[in-house]
Amino acid sequence: xxxxxxxxxxxxxxxxxxxxxxxxxxxxxxxxxxxxxxxxxxxxxxxxxxxxxxxxxxxxxxxxxxxxxxxxxxxxxxxxxxxxxxxxxxxxxxxxxxxxxxxxxxxxxxxxxxxxxxxxxxxxxxxxxxxxxxxxxxxxxxxxxxxxx
Amino acid sequence: xxxxxxxxxxxxxxxxxxxxxxxxxxxxxxxxxxxxxxxxxxxxxxxxxxxxxxxxxxxxxxxxxxxxxxxxxxxxxxxxxxxxxxxxxxxxxxxxxxxxxxxxxxxxxxxxxxxxxxxxxxxxxxxxxxxxxxxxxxxxxxxxxxxxx
DNA sequence: GACAATAGACAGATTATCGAACCAATATGG
DNA sequence: CCATATTGGTTCGATAATCTGTCTATTGTC
Numbered sequence: 001x002x003x004x005x006x007x008x009x010x011x012x013x014x015x016x017x018x019x020x021x022x023x024x025x026x027x028x029x030x031x032x033x034x035x036x037x038x039x040x041x042x043x044x045x046x047x048x049x050x051x052x053x054x055x056x057x058x059x060x061x062x063x064x065x066x067x068x069x070x071x072x073x074x075x076x077x078x079x080x081x082x083x084x085x086x087x088x089x090x091x092x093x094x095x096x097x098x099x100x101x102x103x104x105x106x107x108x109x110x111x112x113x114x115x116x117x118x119x120x121x122x123x124x125x126x127x128x129x130x131x132x133x134x135x136x137x138x139x140x141x142x143x144x145x146x147x148x149x
Numbered sequence: 150x151x152x153x154x155x156x157x158x159x160x161x162x163x164x165x166x167x168x169x170x171x172x173x174x175x176x177x178x179x180x181x182x183x184x185x186x187x188x189x190x191x192x193x194x195x196x197x198x199x200x201x202x203x204x205x206x207x208x209x210x211x212x213x214x215x216x217x218x219x220x221x222x223x224x225x226x227x228x229x230x231x232x233x234x235x236x237x238x239x240x241x242x243x244x245x246x247x248x249x250x251x252x253x254x255x256x257x258x259x260x261x262x263x264x265x266x267x268x269x270x271x272x273x274x275x276x277x278x279x280x281x282x283x284x285x286x287x288x289x290x291x292x293x294x295x296x297x298x
Numbered sequence: 299g300a301c302a303a304t305a306g307a308c309a310g311a312t313t314a315t316c317g318a319a320c321c322a323a324t325a326t327g328g
Numbered sequence: 329c330c331a332t333a334t335t336g337g338t339t340c341g342a343t344a345a346t347c348t349g350t351c352t353a354t355t356g357t358c
Binding site for chain 1: 270271
């Protein structure tokens, strides 16, 4: 007995899941609302990892924790739908860089807005002080939970 | 210009994603290590929502945000593998309660241990004070991000 | 230059997911 | 107390997502 574990509810990983899923859903909803209803969740999870200067399919796969075959499959679809484009990697003739195309940039813009809105809601709920604290804690936690951080 | 957004990195939703994924991976690895290598990620996401007194397939579907057809499909596999069992709901003859079976209880036990270990690691990294603070903030955030919280 | 490693793509199979249709039991409203 | 709507669950068929294995082209190493 004693006061070992004072019934503190779900574990920290699961507690992180709820905000993550909520944010993802809000962004996807907003995109669909704005007419970008042909992008799937799986595609978006690859898409959101494309860096500003382009990213290799292999890197996208590693970061999204999917096989590179699956990444290729999803990038194919994103490319066909006009969200990304593939350009040759200037420093490695084997590789091709996945880059965000015009249609994709429009989505990024929408996503940024929605993310800000949701964060503002959360900040209202928690208070600015705790919200800032939360962000700092999560940023530090990333050091030990994301090898690509 | 000014000091509007001082380059603060990923949005809060994405920041929550890394610990969530890390925890999930650690638990799944431990289960596979212990011989429970026939449970998939999709199955586990349904499984972990089965309550101590049993849960209806419909409720599992809602909480996991999947269709009840998919939930039925995954529960079928969990049942065939011996992780859960279906029993009639004593108060509603239409419904059946999904309950954790013997093989499932063994997994829950392992998961609890791993979750504690990982939380301990995170607490070491953040410090007890900030870890507690993080838990409280996430718990409060759940109020606005999880309709089933 | 030979050989291992890397980037990417293709092929086939499996798993996960959804929408539609359906049945049985329960709730609702005269 | 029955007619009807609702709810819980399943089955069926189609599609999306994912993996393993294999292949080619290029790069890096010694």
